[in-house]
Amino acid sequence: MTELRQRAAREPDAPPEDKELESEAKVDGETASDSESRVEPAPPPTSADDTPEVLNRALSNLSSRWKNWWVRGILTLAMIAFFFIIIYLGPMVLMMIVMCVQIKCFHEIITIGYNVYHSYDLPWFRTLSWYFLLCVNYFFYGETVTDYFFTLVQREEPLRILSKYHRFISFTLYLTGFCMFVLSLVKKHYRLQFYMFGWTHVTLLIVVTQSHLVIHNLFEGMIWFIVPISCVICNDIMAYMFGFFFGRTPLIKLSPKKTWEGFIGGFFATVVFGLLLSYVMSAYRCFVCPVEYNNDTNSFTVDCEPSDLFRLQEYSIPGVIQSVIGWKTVRMYPFQIHSIALSTFASLIGPFGGFFASGFKRAFKIKDFANTIPGHGGIMDRFDCQYLMATFVNVYIASFIRGPNPSKLIQQFLTLRPDQQLHIFNTLKSHLTDKGMLTAATEDE
Amino acid sequence: MLELRHRGGCPGPGGAVAPPPREGEAAGGDHETESTSDKETDIDDRYGDLDSRTDSDIPEIPPSMDRTPEILKKALSGLSSRWKNWWIRGILTLTMISLFFLIIYMGSFMLMLLVLGIQVKCFHEIITIGYRVYRSYDLPWFRTLSWYFLLCVNYFFYGETVADYFATFVQREEQLQFLIRYHRFISFALYLAGFCMFVLSLVKKHYRLQFYMFAWTHVTLLITVTQSHLVIQNLFEGMIWFLVPISSVICNDITAYLFGFFFGRTPLIKLSPKKTWEGFIGGFFSTVVFGFIAAYVLSKYQYFVCPVEYRSDVNSFVTECEPSELFQLQSYSLPSFLQAVLRRETVSLYPFQIHSIALSTFASLIGPFGGFFASGFKRAFKIKDFANTIPGHGGIMDRFDCQYLMATFVHVYITSFIRGPNPSKVLQQLLVLQPEQQLNIYKTLKTHLIEKGILQPTLKV
Numbered sequence: 038m039t040e041l042r043q044r045a046a047r048e049p050d051a052p053p054e055d056k057e058l059e060s061e062a063k064v065d066g067e068t069a070s071d072s073e074s075r076v077e078p079a080p081p082p083t084s085a086d087d088t089p090e091v092l093n094r095a096l097s098n099l100s101s102r103w104k105n106w107w108v109r110g111i112l113t114l115a116m117i118a119f120f121f122i123i124i125y126l127g128p129m130v131l132m133m134i135v136m137c138v139q140i141k142c143f144h145e146i147i148t149i150g151y152n153v154y155h156s157y158d159l160p161w162f163r164t165l166s167w168y169f170l171l172c173v174n175y176f177f178y179g180e181t182v183t184d185y186f187f188t189l190v191q192r193e194e195p196l197r198i199l200s201k202y203h204r205f206i207s208f209t210l211y212l213t214g215f216c217m218f219v220l221s222l223v224k225k226h227y228r229l230q231f232y233m234f235g236w237t238h239v240t241l242l243i244v245v246t247q248s249h250l251v252i253h254n255l256f257e258g259m260i261w262f263i264v265p266i267s268c269v270i271c272n273d274i275m276a277y278m279f280g281f282f283f284g285r286t287p288l289i290k291l292s293p294k295k296t297w298e299g300f301i302g303g304f305f306a307t308v309v310f311g312l313l314l315s316y317v318m319s320a321y322r323c324f325v326c327p328v329e330y331n332n333d334t335n336s337f338t339v340d341c342e343p344s345d346l347f348r349l350q351e352y353s354i355p356g357v358i359q360s361v362i363g364w365k366t367v368r369m370y371p372f373q374i375h376s377i378a379l380s381t382f383a384s385l386i387g388p389f390g391g392f393f394a395s396g397f398k399r400a401f402k403i404k405d406f407a408n409t410i411p412g413h414g415g416i417m418d419r420f421d422c423q424y425l426m427a428t429f430v431n432v433y434i435a436s437f438i439r440g441p442n443p444s445k446l447i448q449q450f451l452t453l454r455p456d457q458q459l460h461i462f463n464t465l466k467s468h469l470t471d472k473g474m475l476t477a478a479t480e481d482e
Numbered sequence: 483m484l485e486l487r488h489r490g491g492c493p494g495p496g497g498a499v500a501p502p503p504r505e506g507e508a509a510g511g512d513h514e515t516e517s518t519s520d521k522e523t524d525i526d527d528r529y530g531d532l533d534s535r536t537d538s539d540i541p542e543i544p545p546s547m548d549r550t551p552e553i554l555k556k557a558l559s560g561l562s563s564r565w566k567n568w569w570i571r572g573i574l575t576l577t578m579i580s581l582f583f584l585i586i587y588m589g590s591f592m593l594m595l596l597v598l599g600i601q602v603k604c605f606h607e608i609i610t611i612g613y614r615v616y617r618s619y620d621l622p623w624f625r626t627l628s629w630y631f632l633l634c635v636n637y638f639f640y641g642e643t644v645a646d647y648f649a650t651f652v653q654r655e656e657q658l659q660f661l662i663r664y665h666r667f668i669s670f671a672l673y674l675a676g677f678c679m680f681v682l683s684l685v686k687k688h689y690r691l692q693f694y695m696f697a698w699t700h701v702t703l704l705i706t707v708t709q710s711h712l713v714i715q716n717l718f719e720g721m722i723w724f725l726v727p728i729s730s731v732i733c734n735d736i737t738a739y740l741f742g743f744f745f746g747r748t749p750l751i752k753l754s755p756k757k758t759w760e761g762f763i764g765g766f767f768s769t770v771v772f773g774f775i776a777a778y779v780l781s782k783y784q785y786f787v788c789p790v791e792y793r794s795d796v797n798s799f800v801t802e803c804e805p806s807e808l809f810q811l812q813s814y815s816l817p818s819f820l821q822a823v824l825r826r827e828t829v830s831l832y833p834f835q836i837h838s839i840a841l842s843t844f845a846s847l848i849g850p851f852g853g854f855f856a857s858g859f860k861r862a863f864k865i866k867d868f869a870n871t872i873p874g875h876g877g878i879m880d881r882f883d884c885q886y887l888m889a890t891f892v893h894v895y896i897t898s899f900i901r902g903p904n905p906s907k908v909l910q911q912l913l914v915l916q917p918e919q920q921l922n923i924y925k926t927l928k929t930h931l932i933e934k935g936i937l938q939p940t941l942k943v
Contacts, residue, residue, distance in 0.1 A: 202898050205894050205899070208890065208891070212848060215855075215887075219753070219855050227858050228862035228863065231858065235701045290686065392681045392684075393677075393681050396681065396689050397693055400693045425674070428670065432670045435667075436663075436664050446908060446912060447923060461908060462924075462931060465920065465927070468913060468920075469920060469921065
């Protein structure tokens with residue numbers, strides 16, 4: 038949200054040009070930052086104003102500041118509307134969008150690295166980066182596909198072989214890239230090439246792993262994808278609003294426009310928003326059910342019996358709130374309790390992802406990651422808080438919501454040796470008998 | 483192997499005892515870096531940021547202490563510097579190999595501790611280099627955070643391993659149960675705490691430096707910690723899966739050097755100018771033969787061949803089992819051209835020996851790329867060695883640079899070709915499910931086993 042504040046506060050007379058804002062950033066009190074830098078890095082290549090012409094004309098009358106506001110506002114609404122459309126179109130399209138966002142974020146960060154290091158047409162650098170992206174994506178998507186499309190994969194012979202030796206194939210592909218990197222080391226540019234290698238890998242670690250966690254969350258049920266993302270967006274907007282109207286005490290030196298009032302107000306607003314949103318969404322099967330691949334229709338279906346999490350239950354309100362609200366019990370979905378945890382994380386820890394990105398941008402003296410979205414910057418700017426959220430939701434689901442996937446377990450079991458299978462079977466049998474789940478009667482069914 | 487060649491080929495000036503061989507070579511024998519530094523200066527000037535400083539800004543690695551023990555020095559004081567160097571290296575090599583044998587004898591638990599110790603030392607070496615290269619200005623928290631991240635990632639990985647192999651032990655203790663069940667969440671929370679501390683520790687003038695160190699730490703963790711855990715997983719599969727690959731890499735190092743020394747003529751790669759094609763190919767063939775023989779010798783003993791298991795009754799690791807088919811002699815009929823040569827029609831081999839050919843091939847052909855990577859890294863940051871831990875050899879990382887790719891390869895090889903999923907892990911996951919799910923699975927499994935004839939249908943009494 039930092040850029041939002043800086044743009045709104047400043048009054049650029051021209052459409053937001055990165056160069057102007059860079060000089061303004063210096064005025065902002067960063068004159069001595071990173072004292073070792075003497076020469077300005079080459080300004081990001083695309084500072085062109087991407088605002089569509091129609092908007093430019095429509096808003097040409099207003100002052101620059103309000104024009105800026107309007108551009109941002111319109112784009113925000115456009116992005117939210119786009120989000121809704123994608124949700125409507127279904128999980129497959131969502132997966133593709135996640136994949137595209139991931140590629141674009143990777144592209145943005147790699148381009149920054151490329152610019153920062155003035156990479157002198159080093160051989161192979163861009164090719165290798167994209168190649169590594171491909172390898173890691175292949176590895177992750179292969180693992181996902183094997184899990185969820187199990188029956189489809191077993192049917193097709195080439196797919197079966199690919200999935201059986203998936204790890205080996207992925208590793209070989211990665212090794213090829215690694216060897217190409219070693220062979221491409223040029224005598225005068227070793228350090229640069231190692232930097233870029235490290236940069237590529239850290240970017241892959243951040244961008245690709247988290248986008249795959251997002252897809253895992255999606256498969257768990259679209260609500261696990263929509264509620265966290267909406268909470269982060271809501272926290273962004275609410276913190277800005279609260280800060281704008283009531284902001285007084287600075288929060289952190291890294292982002293000077295953020296305030297404690299915005300932080301705390303955003304926290305409470307997001308929790309309330311999360312509660313309401315989960316109440317609304319838990320009612321619909323299409324959000325609540327795990328996404329499954331139906332072999333007969335060859336498409337994704339979201340049809341199931343909602344689990345306990347998504348069935349209304351009575352909770353008795355603690356005495357202190359009873360007097361306030363005047364109700365004795367309230368009917369809620371258990372999921373709403375979880376949504377409080379998710380919203381809390383989104384408001385309290387999510388901003389650290391934003392601070393990290395702000396620090397990164399200051400470290401490399403860039404205003405935005407790119408200039409893809411007019412008024413907002415690059416895709417990475419919009420998604421910097423989301424990344425921690427995706428990992429948290431995934432860990433949360435794995436720890437608290439569901440255990441291992443039963444069908445995956447059966448699949449693993451079938452690949453074991455017969456003596457191992459027998460051993461496991463007997464252990465399970467004795468375990469179930471101990472628990473009283475298995476009696477002689479049920480045994481004979 | 484690079485340092486080996488440099489040292490062997492560049493006698494220290496004057497044969498003086500006190501200045502360690504390293505300094506002498508840095509002055510006289512390092513033509514590569516000297517000519518490089520001039521040109522890199524121009525390019526570095528254009529960076530305009532921290533990285534762009536000329537090489538003189540890289541702090542001189544302090545003159546390495548000569549760690550050679552006094553005894554050796556006295557014993558070898560008569561010889562010329564070059565031979566002295568040889569002897570020191572040779573003695574240390576033999577010492578390391580004997581240490582290796584000793585630890586193998588002491589068992590798998592000691593091996594695990596050794597792997598952990600090496601991992602921590604490698605991490606320490608690389609972080610120290612980063613710290614020095616960036617001349618971290620007493621940045622707050624940097625070292626603490628790096629070690630904290632190391633702890634977190636190790637906790638995460640060891641937790642996953644422990645949960646798998648110590649399933650029965652863990653089921654007994656209540657606190658361990660809790661830790662295992664929420665292991666991922668706890669690890670993630672620990673990591674997040676470190677991440678937030680990093681963000682809070684960003685100091686205004688040092689952002690870029692701090693981000694560099696953050697990335698440096700993470701890439702180092704990725705390389706050293708993940709691979710050391712793969713080594714341990716290979717170890718649990720059976721000590722032979724740990725011994726044969728490591729020995730193959732060591733053998734390739736030594737034999738490539740010897741072949742290069744005696745027959746070396748054609749340079750292999752610009753990055754390591756002392757390596758030669760003759761050494762490379764000679765090393766390849768000898769390593770394959772060596773791996774073949776080592777596999778044959780080791781496959782006989784249950785101690786090496788059996789998966790390591792933790793027995794709760796004796797509270798220790800045991801390696802006792804019925805050797806799998808891989809480790810039982812089988813007759814292979816020789817192809818006809820070999821038949822004529824060896825005058826035999828069949829040969830009894832362990833199937834594992836065929837796999838050992840694959841492992842040795844990887845160790846000789848791709849393993850050196852790990853060494854080239856480390857050489858490039860050292861040239862990039864203008865250091866001679868990662869550290870000075872082992873006299874005559876450099877740091878621990880210098881010895882283990884080729885091993886890392888090997889560990890990952892062996893792990894991937896095992897999971898793809900040798901065995902399926904880990905049965906104890908499957909069992910553990912089964913036990914965590916809801917009772918209804920367990921019952922469903924039980925019924926499915928029963929049907930499957932009966933179909934396959936593994937389980938006889940129970941007769942109604």
